[in-house]
Amino acid sequence: MDFGNVFLNPDIIATYMPQMIRAVWVTIWISVLVVISGLALGAFLAGLRAYQKRWLAWPIVLFADLMRALPPLVLMLILFFGLPSLGVILSDWFVLYLVLTLVLAAFVEEIFWATLTSLPRGQWEAGAATGLSFNQVLVNVIFPQAVRTNIPQLVNRSLTISKMTAYGSVIGVKEIVSVAGSAQAFSGSATPLTMAAIAYLIIFFPAMLLSRYVENRFQYDH
Amino acid sequence: MSAPQPLPTLEITALEKRFGDTQVLRSIDLKVANGELVFVIGPSGSGKSTMLRCCNRLEEPTSGAIHVNGKPMLGITRRDLDRMRLQVGMVFQGFFLYPHLSVLKNVTLAQRKALKRPAAEADARALEMLDKVGLKHKASAMPGELSGGQQQRVAIARALALDPKVMLFDEPTSALDPELVGSVLKVMRDLREGGMTMIVVSHEMQFAREAADRVVFMDGGVIVEQGTPSEIFGNPRSERLRAFLSRVSGEAA
Amino acid sequence: MDTIINAFFNIDIMRQAAPLLLKGAWVTLQLCAVVIVLGISGGLTLGLLASSKNAAVRLPAFLFIDFFRAIPPLILLILIYAGLPFIGIRVPPFVAVCIAFLLNNSAYFAEIFRSGIKSVSRGQTEAARASGLSPAQTQAFVILPQAVRNVLPDLLSNVVEIVKLTSIASVVSLTELLYSANMARAVTYNSSPLVMAALMYLVVLWPLVRVISRFQRGLSISS
Ligand SMILES: Nc1ncnc2c1ncn2[C@@H]1O[C@H](COP(=O)(O)OP(=O)(O)OP(=O)(O)O)[C@@H](O)[C@H]1O
Ligand SMILES: [Mg+2]
Numbered sequence: 001m002d003f004g005n006v007f008l009n010p011d012i013i014a015t016y017m018p019q020m021i022r023a024v025w026v027t028i029w030i031s032v033l034v035v036i037s038g039l040a041l042g043a044f045l046a047g048l049r050a051y052q053k054r055w056l057a058w059p060i061v062l063f064a065d066l067m068r069a070l071p072p073l074v075l076m077l078i079l080f081f082g083l084p085s086l087g088v089i090l091s092d093w094f095v096l097y098l099v100l101t102l103v104l105a106a107f108v109e110e111i112f113w114a115t116l117t118s119l120p121r122g123q124w125e126a127g128a129a130t131g132l133s134f135n136q137v138l139v140n141v142i143f144p145q146a147v148r149t150n151i152p153q154l155v156n157r158s159l160t161i162s163k164m165t166a167y168g169s170v171i172g173v174k175e176i177v178s179v180a181g182s183a184q185a186f187s188g189s190a191t192p193l194t195m196a197a198i199a200y201l202i203i204f205f206p207a208m209l210l211s212r213y214v215e216n217r218f219q220y221d222h
Numbered sequence: 223m224s225a226p227q228p229l230p231t232l233e234i235t236a237l238e239k240r241f242g243d244t245q246v247l248r249s250i251d252l253k254v255a256n257g258e259l260v261f262v263i264g265p266s267g268s269g270k271s272t273m274l275r276c277c278n279r280l281e282e283p284t285s286g287a288i289h290v291n292g293k294p295m296l297g298i299t300r301r302d303l304d305r306m307r308l309q310v311g312m313v314f315q316g317f318f319l320y321p322h323l324s325v326l327k328n329v330t331l332a333q334r335k336a337l338k339r340p341a342a343e344a345d346a347r348a349l350e351m352l353d354k355v356g357l358k359h360k361a362s363a364m365p366g367e368l369s370g371g372q373q374q375r376v377a378i379a380r381a382l383a384l385d386p387k388v389m390l391f392d393e394p395t396s397a398l399d400p401e402l403v404g405s406v407l408k409v410m411r412d413l414r415e416g417g418m419t420m421i422v423v424s425h426e427m428q429f430a431r432e433a434a435d436r437v438v439f440m441d442g443g444v445i446v447e448q449g450t451p452s453e454i455f456g457n458p459r460s461e462r463l464r465a466f467l468s469r470v471s472g473e474a475a
Numbered sequence: 476m477d478t479i480i481n482a483f484f485n486i487d488i489m490r491q492a493a494p495l496l497l498k499g500a501w502v503t504l505q506l507c508a509v510v511i512v513l514g515i516s517g518g519l520t521l522g523l524l525a526s527s528k529n530a531a532v533r534l535p536a537f538l539f540i541d542f543f544r545a546i547p548p549l550i551l552l553i554l555i556y557a558g559l560p561f562i563g564i565r566v567p568p569f570v571a572v573c574i575a576f577l578l579n580n581s582a583y584f585a586e587i588f589r590s591g592i593k594s595v596s597r598g599q600t601e602a603a604r605a606s607g608l609s610p611a612q613t614q615a616f617v618i619l620p621q622a623v624r625n626v627l628p629d630l631l632s633n634v635v636e637i638v639k640l641t642s643i644a645s646v647v648s649l650t651e652l653l654y655s656a657n658m659a660r661a662v663t664y665n666s667s668p669l670v671m672a673a674l675m676y677l678v679v680l681w682p683l684v685r686v687i688s689r690f691q692r693g694l695s696i697s698s
Contacts, residue, residue, distance in 0.1 A: 003562060006561045006562055007558070007561075065681060065684050065685065065688075066677070066681075068635070068684045068687075069635070069639075069676065069677055069680035069681045069683075069684045070639070070673055070676055070677065070680075071639035071640070071642040071653065071676060072639070073642045073643060073645070073653060074642060074653055074656075074669060074672060074673050074676065075673075077653070077657060077660070077666075077669050078483070078666055078669045078670060078673065081660060081666050081669065082482055082483055082666030082669065082670075085478070085482040085665075085666065086478055086479065086482060110688060110691065114688075114691045114692050117692060118692070120316070120318065122314055122316050122318035123318055123320070125280050125312075125314070125318065126312075126314065126318035126319075126320070126377075127332075128278075128280060128307065129278055129280060129307060129310070129311075129312040129381075130307070130308070130311075130312075130331075130332035130336060130380065130381065130384060131304050131305065131307040131308035131332055131336035131337070131384065132304070132331070132332055132335055132336050133300070133301075133304050133336075134300075136335045136336065140331055140335060141320050141331075144322045144323075145320075145321065145322050148322055160636075163546075163547040164547070165547075166547040166549040166550055167549065167643075169549070169646075170646065176550070177547070177549055177550050177553065180550070180553075181553065181557075184557060189561070190554075190557070190558040190561040193550070193553060193554045193557060193558050194554070194558070196550050196554075197546055197550055197551070197554055200545060200546050200547055200550060201542070201545050201546060203545075204544075204545035204546070205541060205542070205545040207545070208541040208544055208545050209541065212541075
């Protein structure tokens with residue numbers, strides 16, 4: 001048996017390369033959208049929670065707990081198969097995007113909130129004492145510090161959740177895994193699966209190195 | 223016929239503050255005239271910080287009134303409070319510079335956002351104030367690169383840049399190594415020469431003797447005694463003040 | 476409102492699906508027990524290697540960690556389950572999941588252990604060595620206990636991640652909780668079994684998530 005021919009068959013690679021490249025793009029742009037909107041939503045929720053209004057904080061905590069405790073795959077299946085019975089039909093990629101965004105937002109909210117509550121009270125007071133409004137202190141003083149101390153965590157969480165775009169295969173998003181899966185079934189060769197693994201390595205291995213760099217760079221000096 | 227009383231720059235009237243059941247301040251009355259330096263002393267827990275923090279409502283008074291240049295600090299909208307706070311500069315024991323911003327940005331932030339000064343004007347004003355505290359050359363440094371004394375002087379510049387009517391100092395030198403205290407006191411002395419109205423809570427008795435117009439002694443949430451430095455230090459009337467002074471001088475010796 | 480209840484919280488359907496789901500939950504539980512133990516053992520070994528002073532040991536460990544953190548566990552699992560038969564190795568789904576999880580979870584646990592070890596000050600090693608402990612004893616009795624304590628919240632949240640991750644085993648037809656629920660959904664044309672599965676995950680994971688939040692806050696306040 002020829003190991004190379006099974007897992008890296010040149011003909012099969014050539015045949016499926018165009019499809020695979022398209023799938024890589026799908027994975028990348030869904031990831032990018034998820035990261036942008038997840039970070040923004042998470043930061044926004046943590047900011048809302050800072051107002052210390054119970055009726056605001058309560059739903060936010062509930063949301064963050066649920067999204068962190070439920071497997072994303074379960075959420076995706078519920079939305080994808082359940083919503084149509086209410087007459088709401090979401091496209092496969094949108095379900096994937098929505099669920100991952102909400103999950104990332106939940107983690108980001110918790111990360112920010114832990115920092116917002118732990119910054120010295122003097123930072124809030126120094127801002128207030130110089131006539132800055134609550135919103136201005138939040139935006140100009142508190143959040144920049146929260147971002148800075150949490151960059152490694154934010155990067156790691158974003159990467160972990162970007163890799164979950166692979167779950168899209170379960171509901172038919174034409175991303176890397178699903179393209180590889182059907183190519184494997186169609187061609188009767190393991191090569192498309194190897195191509196998928198390599199595609200992920202090309203996307204995420206540099207990202208792993210980046211996260212290591214970021215971790216060393218932003219090591220807190222306090 | 224007496225001359226009309228000039229308006230006090232800061233006026234505290236019948237100020238009360240309770241934290242739950244504990245009464246921390248009771249019927250505090252204090253008028254600070256324009257250009258006056260009032261020095262506040264008293265044992266730990268006597269309510270000195272709480273009184274200062276009530277003046278710009280970092281602490282919410284339970285009752286009473288605070289006026290700055292005749293305008294009320296209490297019973298006003300949040301908006302107006304933010305505006306009034308610009309008139310009251312505050313310097314904390316712990317400096318609380320913004321660690322993510324350069325020295326210059328620390329001094330320009332509130333000028334830009336709260337006073338809405340144009341960038342160029344805010345920068346110029348910041349540099350002027352940094353010069354005043356002897357740190358113009360550190361404008362582009364980050365707070366973490368400065369000594370405690372330098373950080374505190376930047377914090378003073380940050381407050382001054384907003385053109386406050388009165389400056390509140392809460393133990394500005396207590397967190398500093400002894401050799402750095404002098405540089406901060408010098409800045410405060412310069413400020414006083416310049417005519418700034420100030421309330422200073424501190425244990426630097428020597429500074430009080432030299433620079434204060436009036437010394438206020440607090441104990442148990444009330445003002446027990448006040449007078450000129452020579453009256454308070456040279457001729458204390460109450461037993462509590464005498465006990466406090468001998469305790470303090472005992473520690474210093 | 477009625478349509479929502481009927482579509483997601485249909486008690487009759489849930490009752491019908493319950494035996495199947497409970498069986499699935501039992502498989503999930505067994506799977507968790509195995510892969511968590513495997514992941515922690517592999518991660519500890521790998522974390523110690525990655526903390527080595529010797530670059531010839533450390534760099535391969537780092538390479539392994541980053542390699543398996545870069546590949547989504549789902550494709551790893553499919554590669555093992557669907558790929559190995561091509562070279563004549565046929566593994567049952569449960570074993571395929573265990574192998575994939577071992578590779579993936581070890582890498583994540585290793586990162587956590589490594590950062591824990593790094594967080595213990597060098598003075599601790601020196602003091603232990605000076606008091607006559609061997610390098611192995613120093614690791615076992617002085618460094619690791621402190622390292623583990625420092626990263627306890629991270630270890631716990633990784634355990635939660637792994638429990639959630641076991642749901643991908645449904646993709647290779649392992650009859651765990653999500654697979655069973657999705658079966659029931661397909662048979663009944665109703666999403667209530669999925670909601671029921673979600674509730675079962677919540678019963679176990681929600682308390683853990685709460686504890687983690689507590690932990691995080693406590694830590695960042697004390698530091
Ligand atoms: N947020 C608070 N909640 C409850 N009690 C408080 C609070 N802040 C201050 N206190 C209490 O109020 C009293 C006065 O405190 P304050 O800080 O004003 O004293 P101080 O004179 O500044 O003391 P020190 O010299 O130690 O700074 C103390 O008994 C303190 O315990
Ligand atoms: Mg005080």
